[in-house]
Amino acid sequence: MKSVANNIAIRIRGLMTGFDDHIVHNNLDLDVYKGEILGVVGGSGSGKSVLLKAIIGLIVPRAGTIEVLDQDMSKISLEKQGEFGSRWGVLFQDGALFSSLTVGENIQVPIRENMKLSREIMDEVTFLKLSFVGLKPEVAFKYPSDLSGGMRKRAGLARALVLDPELLFLDEPTAGLDPIGAARFDALIRELKEALGLTVFLVTHDLDTLHAVCDRVAVLYDGRIVVAGPLKDVKRFDHPWVQDYFNGPRGRVLAD
Amino acid sequence: MTAVKPEIGLSGSAGKMALSLTGDWFISNAPRMDKCLKSTPSPAGKDVTIDASAITAFDTFGAWLIFRLLKQMEAGAKSVSVIKLNPQLQRLVKSMSAHDVSPPAKPIEVGFVEKRLKALGWLTAAMCSHYGQLFAFIGFVLVRSIKALRHPKQFRLTSLVFHLEEVGFNALFIVGLVSFLIGAVIVNQGAIQLRQFGAEIFTVDLLAISHLREMGVLLTAILIAGRSGSAFTAEIGSMKIREEVDALQVIGLNPVDVLVLPRLMALIFIMPILTFFADLMGILGGALMAWNMLDLSFEAFFTRFRDATLMTTFYIGMIKAPFFGAIIAINGCYEGLSVTGSAENVGQHTTRSVVQSIFMVIVLDALFAMFFTAVDW
Numbered sequence: 001m002k003s004v005a006n007n008i009a010i011r012i013r014g015l016m017t018g019f020d021d022h023i024v025h026n027n028l029d030l031d032v033y034k035g036e037i038l039g040v041v042g043g044s045g046s047g048k049s050v051l052l053k054a055i056i057g058l059i060v061p062r063a064g065t066i067e068v069l070d071q072d073m074s075k076i077s078l079e080k081q082g083e084f085g086s087r088w089g090v091l092f093q094d095g096a097l098f099s100s101l102t103v104g105e106n107i108q109v110p111i112r113e114n115m116k117l118s119r120e121i122m123d124e125v126t127f128l129k130l131s132f133v134g135l136k137p138e139v140a141f142k143y144p145s146d147l148s149g150g151m152r153k154r155a156g157l158a159r160a161l162v163l164d165p166e167l168l169f170l171d172e173p174t175a176g177l178d179p180i181g182a183a184r185f186d187a188l189i190r191e192l193k194e195a196l197g198l199t200v201f202l203v204t205h206d207l208d209t210l211h212a213v214c215d216r217v218a219v220l221y222d223g224r225i226v227v228a229g230p231l232k233d234v235k236r237f238d239h240p241w242v243q244d245y246f247n248g249p250r251g252r253v254l255a256d
Numbered sequence: 257m258t259a260v261k262p263e264i265g266l267s268g269s270a271g272k273m274a275l276s277l278t279g280d281w282f283i284s285n286a287p288r289m290d291k292c293l294k295s296t297p298s299p300a301g302k303d304v305t306i307d308a309s310a311i312t313a314f315d316t317f318g319a320w321l322i323f324r325l326l327k328q329m330e331a332g333a334k335s336v337s338v339i340k341l342n343p344q345l346q347r348l349v350k351s352m353s354a355h356d357v358s359p360p361a362k363p364i365e366v367g368f369v370e371k372r373l374k375a376l377g378w379l380t381a382a383m384c385s386h387y388g389q390l391f392a393f394i395g396f397v398l399v400r401s402i403k404a405l406r407h408p409k410q411f412r413l414t415s416l417v418f419h420l421e422e423v424g425f426n427a428l429f430i431v432g433l434v435s436f437l438i439g440a441v442i443v444n445q446g447a448i449q450l451r452q453f454g455a456e457i458f459t460v461d462l463l464a465i466s467h468l469r470e471m472g473v474l475l476t477a478i479l480i481a482g483r484s485g486s487a488f489t490a491e492i493g494s495m496k497i498r499e500e501v502d503a504l505q506v507i508g509l510n511p512v513d514v515l516v517l518p519r520l521m522a523l524i525f526i527m528p529i530l531t532f533f534a535d536l537m538g539i540l541g542g543a544l545m546a547w548n549m550l551d552l553s554f555e556a557f558f559t560r561f562r563d564a565t566l567m568t569t570f571y572i573g574m575i576k577a578p579f580f581g582a583i584i585a586i587n588g589c590y591e592g593l594s595v596t597g598s599a600e601n602v603g604q605h606t607t608r609s610v611v612q613s614i615f616m617v618i619v620l621d622a623l624f625a626m627f628f629t630a631v632d633w
Contacts (some may be wrong), residue, residue, distance in 0.1 A: 099600050115284045123359065125283065128320050131355035138360045145598050163283065164315035195348040196316065 008067075009034045009167055009199040010055060015064035017047070017054050024050045026223035028064070037193055037200040038228075039210045041245065042220030048203040049093070049171055051220065055201065056090055056169060057081070069166065086114045089165040093172050095156030097144040103130075103155045104140030110162050129158040134184055150177045154185075161192070168192075170202045174209050186212040207250060219245070260312050261285060264292040264325075273302045273333070275325075278310035281318025289321045296325070299333040309340035319345060323352035393590045397520065400512045412518050419522035423484040424529065430483070431476055431530050432537040438475060439467055439538030443545040456550050460557060461564040463542040468565065472534040473573045474621060476527065477580035481613035485588035488519055489609040492592025493602035501593065511593065520585040527581030528574050535573065568633045576624050580617050587613040 010032035017025045024047040032038045042048045053059045055066055057073050066073045069087060071080065097106045104126045111122055127137040133154040144152055153176065160168060173189070174182035186209050192198050204210065210217055210231060218228035219242050227237040235246045262279035275296065281289060306329070308322070326349070329336045341349070366374065404411050446459040492515055495501050501511050539561070546552040552560075591609035595601050 099598060111283070115286075117283075117286050118290075121286045121290055124320075125286070125317055127357065127359050128317065128355055131357055132316070136360075137357055140360070141363050145600075161316075164317070191351065192316075195319075195344055195351070197344075 007034050008032065009069060010201065011065075011067040012055070013065050015051075015054065015066065016062045017050060017059060018062060023223060025054070025061075028220075028224050030218060030225050030228065032199060032201055033216075034199050035193070035197045036215040037189065037202060037213050039202045039204055039214035039217045040220055041204065041210065041217060043241070046220050047223065048220055052090075052169055052171055052201065052203050056088065086110065086163045087165055088167040088169065089160030089163070090169040091153070091157050091160045091171060091173060093175070094149065095144070095152035095154075097152055097155055097159070099144050101143075102140065103135075103142055103144065103147070103158075106144070106155065107140070107159045107162050110159065114163060125162065126158075129162050130155070132161065133158045133188065134181070150181055153177065157185075157188075164196055166199060168198055168200045170200065170204075172203055172205065174204065174206045179208075182206065182208065183212070185209075189213050207246075262289050262292065262311075262318070264296055266296070268302070271302055271334075272305070273297075273299050274305045274307065275329075276307040276310060277322070277325075278312070280312055281314040281321065283315055283317040286317060286321075289318065293321060293325055293328065296328070299329050299336075302333055304329045304333040304336045306336065306338045307340055308338060308342065308345070311342065311345065314342075314345050314348075316348065319348040320352050320355070323349045323356070327356070389594075390587075390590055393593075394586055397512060397516055397586060397589075400510065400517060401520070404513065404517055410513075412514065415514070415518035416521055419519050420526055422487075423480065423519075423522055424526035427480060427483055427526075427530060428533060431479055431534050434475055434479060435467075435472060435534035435538040436541035438471060439463060439541030440545040442466060442471070442538075443542040444549060447546070447549050457552075457560060459546060459550065460542075460552075460560040463539065464561055464565040465569055467538040467542070468535055468569045468573045470573070470621070472538050473531045473576050473580065474617070476530045476534045476577070477584065477617045478614055480523070480527065480530065480581070481584045481587075481617065482610055484523065485584040485613045486606050486610050488585065488588030489592040489595075489606045490602055492589055493595035493605055494599070496593060496595045497597065497599065497602065515592075516585075516589040519589055520582060523581035523585040524578045525581075527577040531574060531577040535570070572624075572628055572633060576621065579620060579624075583616050583620060584613045587616065 008031050010030070012028060012030040015025050015028040015030075016023070028051070030051075040048050040051065050059060054061050055068060055073070057076070061074070068084070071084075076084070097103065098109070101109070104123070107126045107129055108122050111117060111125065117125075123140075126140050130137055130139055135151060135154050135158070139147070139151065139155065144155070147155065153173065157170075157173070168189075170189070174185050177185060189200060189202075190213050193200055200213075202209070202214065214231060216229055217231050217234045218225050219234060219237075219239075220226075221239070221241050226239050227234050227242060229237075234242065237243075260279040262277070262281050262285050265276040265278065267274045267276075279285070306326070311318075314322075322345070326336065326338070338346075442463050443459050446462040447456055450456050450458050450462070492501070495515070501515070504511050504514055543554055543557045546557050547554065588609050591605040591612070595605050
């Protein structure tokens, strides 16, 4: 089983999650392969973000197993959990920057926790990562409350990327960005993935992102993954919701 | 991850310079990489060859430093050629030119004294504008209240009833308990002091006057400021940051009518009732303590109580109650509506609402004391 798991970054089997008497996921299976960008789509409230939170350990599943980088998340020790902090990066929906720190200090938090670098080098890394996500270096001295939603998201991504993690989780990365910004974001994710062999788990609503970025797409419906595969296969999958989603008026525009 | 240290090997002959890069070019090795870069001599007028075949691993920061090395070489060398660069790394290094921005100047940091002075200036300005706006808000609320009185049908009765339950009924327990205990404490301490000159019976006078006139209503006001004033700020503040207040305005509803007036009316109406309840519980606590400590029967206690208390003492406490309620409600709602931006701001305004309310209640209480003394009550 270990040998099979080797090219799998995230392996979910029989996942069940829920709040009170409301069940979000029921018997959900999903594999994310190393070095791929997997896009998870689903209707509003279908539990896409909950799935992401379950994988990174913020929500405790009721049943099932989640293995991330060959580590069973339910049996993870506290030390190991700290180590994972530098192996994965997470971009939350609104960036989740620490409001009492400047953007630059925010980006340096993972560095400070994991290694000892001089101020000069940390600043250099900060400016580089800000430029990576398309922000001016001056932004480093501002506080999150002075930034727009799109800028906060970019700064959040810079923080998630600062240690070049193996795994990147993105929760609606392009929501709230203008089309130009969103396209640049897509290109950035693609570029990073190709240069660093990043594995990306991406929750999105954005059909453009799915087309531009994702190697595979997984459709979450009714608490399970109904289909997962390359976009062109998923589009042909015979399921009413999938057909509605990809071949509805908005999906068709893309095909043209 | 720090297995192989990055190195730059240097060799070469006249007019030529060969660099070989080895090791893991990771961010965790950044200090060493930086040192290597800085110790690489100037390539002035030489043909530089960079051999990258022995780089075992790299990340984006490593790529950035290789880019910096290239730039450093290109600045002086006659020619620079890179050989055996991993195609992935080559792409990454190439893409770095887009990120080659000069670091910005840090914002100027002012000196300690200057900083404090500036803060003091801002604070003064903020205080002035705060009180100016608060009075403007009181005026606006008054205007809307008069309008509401003239069109009572438009008044939000459901909302009023909801807030009455919230600030009134649900507060009964804590107000009653605190008053009961304070009444008992006044009698307990008063008895100890007055016993020294055999005037224990005056403990009843002490309790009657202090509790009915000041303690009952003040305690109630302070509890309500902490309990309901803060809740008003937090409720309205979170509505403000979720743009619910803007939505009200756009729909054509006045936020003051919808959010402030029901809360204000509820507190003005409920404060005298809570104060009356606090008076009763305080006296009950005092009576029990007198019975326990002084062996004073309930009959004796209440006979003495009736003789010691003028109706005006009771009225003075009750008259103040609706004014305190109004101050707490207006402060709470004003702070709630002043919230801007983030959730952090809600917390700041909630704190300020409570502190301001208690402060203003006590100031007003002092003014009332002066007034009642002047009119000989």
